[in-house]
Amino acid sequence: MFRIGIGHDTHRLAESRPLILGGVTIPFDFGSDGHSDGDALTHAITDAILGALSEGDLGVHFPDSDSQWKDADSLELLSRVVWLAHERGFAVENVDANVMLERPKLRPHIELMRENLAKALNVEVGCVSVKAKTGEGMDAVGNGQAVSAQAVVLLRKN
Numbered sequence: 001m002f003r004i005g006i007g008h009d010t011h012r013l014a015e016s017r018p019l020i021l022g023g024v025t026i027p028f029d030f031g032s033d034g035h036s037d038g039d040a041l042t043h044a045i046t047d048a049i050l051g052a053l054s055e056g057d058l059g060v061h062f063p064d065s066d067s068q069w070k071d072a073d074s075l076e077l078l079s080r081v082v083w084l085a086h087e088r089g090f091a092v093e094n095v096d097a098n099v100m101l102e103r104p105k106l107r108p109h110i111e112l113m114r115e116n117l118a119k120a121l122n123v124e125v126g127c128v129s130v131k132a133k134t135g136e137g138m139d140a141v142g143n144g145q146a147v148s149a150q151a152v153v154l155l156r157k158n
C-alpha cells in the first residue's frame, strides 16, 4: 500500500539571514526570512510527508507561536515527521523536489542536499531527487525576492 503527498513552500529573501536549503548553508548576501532556519526545500518535503499521512502541515506540528521552533534545524523537524510516518507504519519510498532560486547557482550544492535529506528521510541517496530551477527573471523568485520549493513524496506501508 502506498500514499502520495505534495508539498510547497516559499520564503522571502532578506539581508543578514542565512540561506539554508536541504540543510546546506549556501554563501550569499541574502537568506530565507521567517520561521525556523527558513529551509524551504526541507519544509516542502516535510509538508509532503504530512500530506501523504493526512496529518495537516508543518505549522500544525511546529507552530510559529512556539518559541521552541524559532531558528529550529529543519532537518531535525523532517526527522521527527519521518518518525511520525514510521509510527503510522510507513516508510519513505522516494522524493522528488524542485527548488526555485534566481541566484546563486545551486548545482554545486545539490549532492550534499541529497545526502542530508536522505539521512533525515532514512533512505538511500538514490531515492532523493533535487532539481534546481530559476524564475527566468520573472515573478518573486525571478526578481530575487523569494526562494520556493515543491516536493512530491511516496510512502510505502511497512
Ligand SMILES: [Zn+2]
Pocket: 009, 010, 011, 038, 039, 040, 043
Ligand atoms: Zn518554510
